[in-house]
Every structure is written in structure tokens, then in C-alpha cells.
Amino acid sequence: MNDAESSASFVSALGAFSQSLASSGIAIYGIEYDFMHFGCWTIELGSRHSRSLLQWDGKESLMSLSESDVADSQAPRNWRLVAEEPVLDRSTPSQVFAAAEKMVTGNVGT
Numbered sequence: 001m002n003d004a005e006s007s008a009s010f011v012s013a014l015g016a017f018s019q020s021l022a023s024s025g026i027a028i029y030g031i032e033y034d035f036m037h038f039g040c041w042t043i044e045l046g047s048r049h050s051r052s053l054l055q056w057d058g059k060e061s062l063m064s065l066s067e068s069d070v071a072d073s074q075a076p077r078n079w080r081l082v083a084e085e086p087v088l089d090r091s092t093p094s095q096v097f098a099a100a101e102k103m104v105t106g107n108v109g110t
Contacts, residue, residue: 013093061087
């Protein structure tokens with residue numbers, strides 16, 4: 001798979017992930033993606049006053065989830081790590097986002 005196909009696959013999997021979270025009332029508020037750094041990404045998600053930070057370390061195949069209460073959109077976040085685990089089935093972005101969804105829906109209060 002070339003770079004263009006890889007990035008398109010990531011965006012497609014992200015879209016499906018977002019749609020699935022939306023059905024549970026979970027919104028995505030911010031995304032950082034670094035294709036050239038092993039496909040690492042960070043996603044801030046949750047609700048207006050309760051956020052989670054989902055991080056994927058593509059080099060180490062490690063996913064972590066932190067949580068923070070949010071007074072308003074400008075308030076600083078005080079992240080607390082709530083889960084961290086390796087992702088064994090990670091050959092496609094869809095598989096990584098499937099693991100992410102399990103982690104998020106198992107830990108995020110909506």
C-alpha cells in the first residue's frame with residue numbers, strides 16, 4: 001500500500017469510528033495525526049464537560065486513554081490515565097479503531 005492509500009485508509013477508518021461513537025453520544029473535538037511517525041495519533045473526544053484523550057503509539061502498538069473534566073473550551077485539561085494496553089491486531093487502521101472503540105465505550109461516561 002502506498003502513502004496515499006494508507007492515508008485514505010486512515011481517514012476512512014476514522015470516519016467509521018466517529019459515526020459509531022456518535023451513536024453513543026460521543027463527539028470528537030480534536031485530532032492530531034502523524035503519518036510519518038509510525039501513524040501515531042491523538043484524539044480528544046467525549047462531551048462538552050467531560051473529555052477523554054485517546055492516544056495511539058504506532059511504534060509500540062500501545063493505546064492509552066486519559067480523562068479530564070472540562071469547565072469550558074478554553075480551560076486547561078488535567079488528564080488522568082484510566083487505561084493503557086497493547087493492541088495485538090493492528091494490521092489495518094480499521095482494526096486499530098475497533099480496539100479504540102472498545103476502550104472508549106468501556107471507559108467513557110456519556
